[in-house]
Amino acid sequence: MRDDLHIGIIGGGAMAEAIIAGLTASGAVAARHISVSEHKAARCETLARIYGIHAAVGAERFLPHIDVLILAVKPAAAPAAMRETAGHLRAGACVLSIVAGLTIAALEEAYPEHPVVRAMPNTPLAVGAGMSAYACGRYAGAEERDRAALLLGVAGRAAEVDETALDAVTGLSGSGPAYAFLVIEALVEGGVAAGLGRETATLLAAQTVLGAAQMVLAGKASPADLRAAVTSPAGTTAAGLRVMERRNVRSALIEAVIAATERSRALGRS
Structure with missing residues (x-):
């Protein structure tokens, strides 16, 4: 278990839950170190009850303290989510996006000088059989690669690819x-x-x-x-x-x- 790793997740939908389920079931990250921001209070209560994580409407409380921010919102909601979170992240925090179609260039523009990783996992992550592929931005080094491999691969398999391959990954393993x-x-x-x-x-x-x-x-x-x-x-x-x-x-x-x-x-x- 990585007891030193604090994870924040924006979005509490099916894919976010798949990641949470995989992380908590495997014990890779302590449940108390996983925080979720979701706009539906009832959904927050459900996630907190099932997985023992922190879940609330709003991310201001956890954003300054996390090591990795996972963007798990619908594509249409991504611009607002990035605007609302970028100014609150601590220096050096990694941004891991699983938003379909959101490019590394867009992530790096929204989060200047933060290491970013663009990923495409799939829902079998929730049962320990996920397949995820990820591509790293220019500020992402060995530590960010290791964290991406841990977070995405602990409940299945993960592979690093060039960003140009991620649309095909979406078409194959994502869908x-x-x-x-x-x-x-x-x-x-x-x-x-x-x-x-x-x-x-x-x-x-x-x-x-x-x-x-x-x-x-x-x-x-x-x-x-x-x-x-x-x-x-x-x-x-x-x-x-x-x-x-x-x-x-x-x-x-x-x-x-x-x-x-x-x-x-x-x-x-x-």
Whole structure:
């Protein structure tokens, strides 16, 4: 546990909660050293009750004392959040943004001479299986990189990338859980249609996707090779894959990633 690290979070939505859940569940940062500013008082009460953190409407109390400020607001709310927090941060405090489309240049303009990190985590962080990518600004050194890796990777995996890759990261791993949920949902419906109970079909589908992902992460073979290994000629898997190819499932997933990437770029230009 980093007992010397104090974290402040602006925004108390789903992604902020995913980070809080990951940090507190892993014990990486003491709950008493995590403070959240959220404009809904009821949401503050919920976060404080569940995770044992400090949560309140307004950030003035904690901003001068934190080591890392995490911006976790909607893109439209980011300009106001930056204006309201920039003047209260202590010198040297790092700003870690998970706001879609908010560039390092914009962060450095709002927080002059503060080290900034732009990141894109995803919601499986809340269950210890997140995937985050981050890019560092010009004032971010080894300490900031280590802190970003800790905060984003403690409940999953984290990778440093060039900022130019972050829109693609958003399109793939940022939006990717929704694609995976849709695939699991469809597999469940297929199982039910084939005669399975819904609870059993859900377990089978979710564990199958989890197991397949773990085999890819083991790194012993590519996804294409793993697929080939379980596809016997004229067998059941081959029959199912032929349907998926006819229905252009592969193309649909590729186009989904590209569309989400383009949307992230558009947000960055707005």
